[in-house]
Amino acid sequence: MKVLSLNFLTCAVKACKSTTGAYPLHPKDAELVEDDLEINSDLLLNIMPRIDWPALSTTATELGFPSLPAQPPTKEELEADEKMLRDLHHLLMETQMMEGKLVCGNCGHEYAVREGIANFLLPAHLV
Amino acid sequence: MQPTIPAAADADAAAVTAAASGTAAAGALNQQPSSGGSAASHAAAPNSASGNGMQPPITATAATAATAADVVPVPPAGQNDSTIAIATATSKGPSSLTANTAAAPPSTAASLAPSSSSAEAASYEATHVHAVYESIAPHFSATRYKPWPVIADFLSSLSPGSVGFDVGCGNGKYLGVNPGVHMLGSDRSASLVRFARDHGGVERSQDVAVADGLSLPFPEGRADFAICVAVIHHMSTRERRREAVRALLDCVRRPSADGSGNGDDGGKILVYVWALEQSNSRRGWDEGSEQDLLVPWVMKQKKEKKEKKKTKGKAADEGVEPAEAGAEDGSSGPPADTTYQRYYHLFRKGELEEDVEAVGGKVVRNGYDKDNWWVVASRCS
Numbered sequence: 001m002k003v004l005s006l007n008f009l010t011c012a013v014k015a016c017k018s019t020t021g022a023y024p025l026h027p028k029d030a031e032l033v034e035d036d037l038e039i040n041s042d043l044l045l046n047i048m049p050r051i052d053w054p055a056l057s058t059t060a061t062e063l064g065f066p067s068l069p070a071q072p073p074t075k076e077e078l079e080a081d082e083k084m085l086r087d088l089h090h091l092l093m094e095t096q097m098m099e100g101k102l103v104c105g106n107c108g109h110e111y112a113v114r115e116g117i118a119n120f121l122l123p124a125h126l127v
Numbered sequence: 128m129q130p131t132i133p134a135a136a137d138a139d140a141a142a143v144t145a146a147a148s149g150t151a152a153a154g155a156l157n158q159q160p161s162s163g164g165s166a167a168s169h170a171a172a173p174n175s176a177s178g179n180g181m182q183p184p185i186t187a188t189a190a191t192a193a194t195a196a197d198v199v200p201v202p203p204a205g206q207n208d209s210t211i212a213i214a215t216a217t218s219k220g221p222s223s224l225t226a227n228t229a230a231a232p233p234s235t236a237a238s239l240a241p242s243s244s245s246a247e248a249a250s251y252e253a254t255h256v257h258a259v260y261e262s263i264a265p266h267f268s269a270t271r272y273k274p275w276p277v278i279a280d281f282l283s284s285l286s287p288g289s290v291g292f293d294v295g296c297g298n299g300k301y302l303g304v305n306p307g308v309h310m311l312g313s314d315r316s317a318s319l320v321r322f323a324r325d326h327g328g329v330e331r332s333q334d335v336a337v338a339d340g341l342s343l344p345f346p347e348g349r350a351d352f353a354i355c356v357a358v359i360h361h362m363s364t365r366e367r368r369r370e371a372v373r374a375l376l377d378c379v380r381r382p383s384a385d386g387s388g389n390g391d392d393g394g395k396i397l398v399y400v401w402a403l404e405q406s407n408s409r410r411g412w413d414e415g416s417e418q419d420l421l422v423p424w425v426m427k428q429k430k431e432k433k434e435k436k437k438t439k440g441k442a443a444d445e446g447v448e449p450a451e452a453g454a455e456d457g458s459s460g461p462p463a464d465t466t467y468q469r470y471y472h473l474f475r476k477g478e479l480e481e482d483v484e485a486v487g488g489k490v491v492r493n494g495y496d497k498d499n500w501w502v503v504a505s506r507c508s
Contacts, residue, residue: 005311005334008290012344023346043307046288050349096332111344117320120313120338127249127342 001116004092006059007051011104012111012120021106024055027062028110030100039089045075047092060091248363255421255470256361257315263467264318266426268298277496278356279304281397281503289351291394292378294340295358299323302333308351313338340371345378353378353396357499360400360472363419365482368472372398373486381506393505395491398483403473405498412473421468428464474500 009025016022053072060068078085101110102118109126112119260267282304285291289308293301296312297319303326312335314320323335338344340358353375362368379394406413479500480490488504495501 001334001336004309008292008311008346008349009336009344010346012338012342014342017347040306042287043309044288046286047290047309048288050288050290050351052346052349115321115324116332116334117317117324118336118344119317120336120342120344121315122339122342127339 001097001113001118002093003056003059003063003095003097004047004051006097006102007056007092009102009118011106011109012122013104013107013109013126016104016106019106022104024052024059025102025111026105027059027097028101028103030063030113031098032063033096033098034090035094035096037089037094039086040093041085044085044089044092045078048072048075048078048088051092056092063095063097065091245364245367248367251363252361252470255363255468259424259467259469260316261318262465263424263426264316264322267424268319268322271298271300274300274304275356275399275496277494277501278354278397278399281352281354281395282308285352291350291352291354292343292345294338294343294353294355294375294378296320296323296335297356299326299333299335301354301356302335303327303331310334311336311345313340313343315339341367341374343374343378347377348379348381348394350378351380351394353394354398355396356399357401359398359482360474361470363470363472369482369486372396372482372488376483376486376488376504376506379506381508392491395503395505396488397501397503398479399496399499399501400474400479401471402495402498402500403475404495408498414475416473418473418475420471420473422471424467424469426465426467476500 006024006027010017011022011025013022051072053068057068057070060066073081073084073088078088096116097113098116100113102113103110107126109122278301282301285305285308287307291308291310293299293310293312296302296314297316299312299322302310302312302323310333312320312323312333314323314335314337317337320335320337324332326333336344340355340362345353355371355375359368359371362371375396375398379396380391382393383391403412403416403418404414405411476495479502480493483490483502483504487507489507490502490504492503493501
């Protein structure tokens, strides 16, 4: 599961969804792999406005990446800065979480990630 | 989960079982043939859970249904009659398979309040949907490879960089349709999700998660789109079907409210469900048919398949006719095919739109496509 997707995942428990603590989920014992993918600049540039930047910063830090800038780069900045584009491509598209857990900061529930697949099925008492 | 029943899978499915209702487990298996008997040309045997003399696929059918009825006394959206109607299909004509049950008129059936509690409905679906897909996943996936045009067109029309979800992604055949968008697939079946991850090849793994359609792990109002193909008809009460639509709408962006004319009308959902009205299909259901059904999925045993090849020709690869299968089902013979029963709610015309509007959705486009009703909708606010 790409880091990009982690930016679009939250706790599956209904009561958690409206809380600020449930998002983003926190990786725990994460095993990462790095793919080697061709960069799709058009896709990246267009995805940027859809990214929750503070959440991405949190995730990146928790996964051991260097801190992201406080503000997301603008489209013009990205177009002019190939290194930054490549770094973002690497973080969002090429880095996958293969094993570990995703933890809700609100209820504390841990969702297992195995072979890149997170399992969000809830035990009966949390449904 | 994927669009339904192309040739190979259910062609030889001989039984249509009206989802039994009622309270007593035994009652749910009242063995009355439907009023007037089966409409199929082959006589429908009044069925018995412990009965004998039934053709093999039907035997399996009855056994499965009996188990389910024991476990879940109150099945889906309310019918009062507990009837299992067996129609025998011959695979010879498009409308030879007809669910002719003592069904209430569609409008009545649909307007009844769910007769089962949410927990019971969930448990029913666990037996009659989730467990089945886990069991048939490889076979199912192998029969689902071609994206349907309406859905492919929807995905292809998304602007580059769009982000969205495929809820009930099945084997993932839609995840790679538009490489210019990012899609995250989810399915209730862990087995199918693994197929979905590798759909585009191991080199291009797709992002997928195991999740329940009523407890999705997607944040509110972020996605540009969400598709949900052949999923919601597996929910066994209208309340749950509507909650499933609501869950999809919740995922996508709200329309921007500036009213200035160039406002964004928000994210879109695309929902496909099986139609009641499919008189031209092999199954022959139509207006007035029972809406809540158990539909068999027959998994052939390899051994038998080989044997069949010798006698191939009459029914193409559509499978053996029940009587023929019966002959092969001697206890000392090759292993029998396994029949799994999936619960379906067949949507009558207009019902999906009602469900969308009931949970705050606005229908943008809708239509009928290959025995399915579909809707593209956005959020009202």
